[in-house]
Amino acid sequence: MEKASVREVALDALMKVEKNQAYSHLLLNTTLNKAGLDKRDSGLLTELVYGTIAHRLTLDYYLEPFLKTSKKREQWVDVLLRLSVYQMVYLDRIPDRAIVHEAVTIAKRRGHKGISGLVNGVLRSIQREGVPSINAIKDHVKRIAVTTSHPEWLVERWMKQYGEETTIAMAQANNEPPEVSIRVNRTKANTEEVRQNLLLEGLEVERSPLLPELALIVKKGNAFTTDAYKNGLFTAQDEASMLVGLLVQADYDMHVLDTCAAPGGKSTHVAESMHNTGLVHSLDLHKHKVKLIDEQANRLQLTNLETRAEDARKLEHLTESSFERVLIDAPCTGFGVIRRKPDIRWSKSKEDVAAIAKVQSAILTNASRFVKAGGLLVYSTCTIEAEENEEQIAQFLTDNPQYELDENAYAALPEQVQAKGRFSSFGLTILPQDFQTDGFFMAPLRKK
Numbered sequence: 001m002e003k004a005s006v007r008e009v010a011l012d013a014l015m016k017v018e019k020n021q022a023y024s025h026l027l028l029n030t031t032l033n034k035a036g037l038d039k040r041d042s043g044l045l046t047e048l049v050y051g052t053i054a055h056r057l058t059l060d061y062y063l064e065p066f067l068k069t070s071k072k073r074e075q076w077v078d079v080l081l082r083l084s085v086y087q088m089v090y091l092d093r094i095p096d097r098a099i100v101h102e103a104v105t106i107a108k109r110r111g112h113k114g115i116s117g118l119v120n121g122v123l124r125s126i127q128r129e130g131v132p133s134i135n136a137i138k139d140h141v142k143r144i145a146v147t148t149s150h151p152e153w154l155v156e157r158w159m160k161q162y163g164e165e166t167t168i169a170m171a172q173a174n175n176e177p178p179e180v181s182i183r184v185n186r187t188k189a190n191t192e193e194v195r196q197n198l199l200l201e202g203l204e205v206e207r208s209p210l211l212p213e214l215a216l217i218v219k220k221g222n223a224f225t226t227d228a229y230k231n232g233l234f235t236a237q238d239e240a241s242m243l244v245g246l247l248v249q250a251d252y253d254m255h256v257l258d259t260c261a262a263p264g265g266k267s268t269h270v271a272e273s274m275h276n277t278g279l280v281h282s283l284d285l286h287k288h289k290v291k292l293i294d295e296q297a298n299r300l301q302l303t304n305l306e307t308r309a310e311d312a313r314k315l316e317h318l319t320e321s322s323f324e325r326v327l328i329d330a331p332c333t334g335f336g337v338i339r340r341k342p343d344i345r346w347s348k349s350k351e352d353v354a355a356i357a358k359v360q361s362a363i364l365t366n367a368s369r370f371v372k373a374g375g376l377l378v379y380s381t382c383t384i385e386a387e388e389n390e391e392q393i394a395q396f397l398t399d400n401p402q403y404e405l406d407e408n409a410y411a412a413l414p415e416q417v418q419a420k421g422r423f424s425s426f427g428l429t430i431l432p433q434d435f436q437t438d439g440f441f442m443a444p445l446r447k448k
C-alpha cells in the first residue's frame with residue numbers, strides 16, 4: 001500500500017473517532033487488521049492517528065490564524081488539515097512538500113476544487129510563515145492546555161489537585177507513547193525463561209526495571225503473534241495494573257472475588273499468584289466481556305477461575321463474609337490511561353466523573369459485604385481523579401468503621417514504589433510520569 005493511502009486510512013479512522021463512532025484504540029486494531037498494511041505503514045498509521053488525536057488542541061491553535069477568513073467547512077477538511085499540520089510539526093522525517101502534495105490529492109478526491117485550493121493555501125501559508133507562538137496566550141491555564149493539548153477544564157481540575165508542575169509533567173507524559181509491557185505467567189515459567197523464548201522468536205525484550213521478577217518490556221517485534229503467547233506464557237498488562245494484583249496478596253487456596261473483572265487482566269494475575277489453587281470468582285456486568293476472561297484463562301491454562309455475568313451493585317448469589325480477598329477494579333473515567341486512549345481527554349466531561357463516582361460508590365458499598373473478617377478489600381481505578389479515588393475511600397471509611405486502610409499491605413509493592421509513591425490516608429496514586437506507567441489508584445482496606 002502506498003503512503004498516500006495510509007493517510008487516507010488515517011483520515012477515515014480519525015473521522016470515526018471524531019463522530020464518536022469508535023474509540024481510537026479499538027478502532028486502530030480493527031483498521032490495522034482490515035487494511036492489511038505492512039509493518040512500516042502500520043507504525044505510521046498508528047502514529048498519525050494517535051498523534052493527531054493527542055495534539056488536537058495544539059494543532060487547532062496552530063491552524064486558527066490561517067482559517068480566520070474562510071467559511072464553515074465540512075468536518076473532514078478540518079481533520080485533514082490537523083493530520084497534515086501534525087506531520088509538519090511533529091514528524092521531521094516527512095518533507096513538508098510531500099505532506100502538502102498528499103493532502104491536496106486527498107482533498108481533490110473527496111471535495112470540489114475550492115476545497116483542495118483551501119487546503120493547499122492554508123498548508124503552504126503555514127509552511128512559509130510557520131505556526132503561531134503559544135507563548136502569546138495570556139491566560140495561564142489556557143496556555144498550559146494548548147501547550148500540552150488537554151481540555152482546559154481538566155487542566156484546571158488537576159492544578160487544584162496536584163499543583164502546576166505536576167499537572168504539566170502529567171499532561172506531557174500523557175502525550176508519550178507507552179511501552180509494551182507483559183506479565184509473565186509464573187505458573188509456567190519465570191521472566192528470564194520467557195525472555196529467552198521471545199528472543200528466540202526474534203523479538204527484543206528486556207526485564208522490567210520496576211518489576212524484574214514479573215514483567216518484561218517488549219522493545220521490538222509483536223509479542224502477541226508468538227508461540228510463547230499462544231502457549232500462555234504471558235499477558236499484556238501495564239506495570240501499574242500489575243501493582244494492583246500484587247497488592248491483593250492472593251495466596252494458595254484462597255477464595256477471591258473480583259467484581260469488575262473483564263477482560264481478566266487482574267483476575268488472571270490473582271489466579272496465577274495462587275498457583276492454580278483456590279478459586280477466583282471473576283465477575284463482570286457484561287456477558288460478552290465475561291467471554292474475554294474465559295478466553296484468557298483458557299490460554300493461560302488457569303483452572304482456578306470461575307466467571308459469571310453479574311452486577312456488582314447487587315450480587316445476590318454470593319455468601320456474605322466469605323472471601324479472604326475482594327478486588328474492585330472499578331469502572332472509571334480512565335484519565336490514567338490517556339497515553340493509550342488519547343481521545344478520552346476529549347470525549348469525557350465533568351459530568352462523567354460525577355456519574356461514574358456514583359456507580360463506584362454503589363459497587364464499593366455492596367461488594368464490601370463479602371469480605372471475611374480479617375480479609376482484604378482492594379479498590380482500584382485507572383484514573384487520577386480524587387472524586388473517584390481518595391474521596392471515594394474517605395466516604396467509605398466514614399460509613400464503614402469496620403474497615404481501615406492497611407498500610408502494611410504496601411510491603412507487597414516494589415521498593416521503588418514504596419519509596420516514591422504518592423501515598424495518602426486513603427490510598428496510593430501513581431501518576432504516569434512517576435514510573436512511566438499508566439496512572440492508577442489503589443487502596444488496600446482491611447476488614448477488622
Ligand SMILES: C[S@@+](CC[C@H](N)C(=O)[O-])C[C@H]1O[C@@H](n2cnc3c(N)ncnc32)[C@H](O)[C@@H]1O
Nearest residue numbers: 260261262263264265266284285311312329331
Ligand atoms: C477497569 S475495567 C476492569 C478491568 C479488569 N479488572 C482487568 O484488569 O482486566 C472495569 C470493568 O467493570 C465492568 N463494570 C461496569 N459496571 C459494572 C457493574 N455494575 N458490575 C460489574 N462490573 C461492572 C465493566 O464492564 C469493565 O469491564
